[in-house]
Amino acid sequence: MVNLKINIDGIYAFAGQDKIQALQHEVDFNYKTLLDKNGRGNEFLGWLTLADETLKSGIIQEINATAFEIRKNSEVVVVIGIGGSYLGARAVIESLKPHFQQYQKGNPEIIYAGQNISEDYLHDLLQLLDKKDYSIIVISKSGTTTEPALAFRLLKKHIEKKYDKENARKRIVAITDKEKGALKKLADAEKYTSFIIPDDVGGRFSVLTPVGLLPAAVAGIDIKELLQGASAMKEELFKTSTISDNPACSYVAARNILYRS
Secondary structure (H helix, E strand, O other), X not given: OOOOOOOHHHHHHHXXXXXXXXXXHXXXXXXXXXXXXXXXXXXXXXXXXXXXXXXXXXXXXXXXXXXXXXXXXXXXXXXXXXXXXXXXXXXXXHHHOOOOHHXXXXXXXXEEEOOOXXXXXXXXXXXXXXXXXXXXXXXXXXXXXXXXXXXXXXXHHXXXXXXXXXXXXXXXXXXXXXXXXXXXXXXXXXXXXXXXXXXXXXXXXXXXOHHHHHHHHHOOOOHHHHHHHHHHHHHHHOOOOOHHHOHHHHHHHHHXXXXXX
């Protein structure tokens, strides 16, 4: 059961009850536009039903099997991505994983690369990986975004030198476009285990795709439960656009009042 009780009195006190209620008509209109998928950008609304579709697809078993192999062979897992390609996974992992889980056997430490181009950061990272068994999850729709492309180039060279090319390819997983882009071509050529970023899901909404689910599963999080929770919340949020009964709508109203002020 999802508890949607929200502190509407706190929102009224923060933004003003009259201002909040004055936005109800706009909220209703945009809520309907979103669910009818007939507004601008409607080709990128795959996230609306993503939890349900992922639960039905059978991909959870594939993700968990890959995560099991990574966990078995790695003390450290480097997630390479920028923006939504790593922040969603990081938020889920840091909020749901026990604080000291990585110090228990079989729970690799999850660290990140490709979110900056600091040579100090990359130098320190390579020094750490010299001493650890590790795997890489590289996430990029195109494969050409500067920061992750640079990080992956350096780490690919490092991991191939450390384990040899044949064994290194077993430690690299690519999450990318289903048919095009530099990373897709490389993943096919090198025969990396690969997962797809859906065309209709933008990076900032991708946490319930393999982009977020694989790192979460590697961190020991039950991704089926995560998806079931998201699906249950979606059902509740789709019932009404009344600001006082829908936390998403109350958030939207408060944010718009701040923006317009």
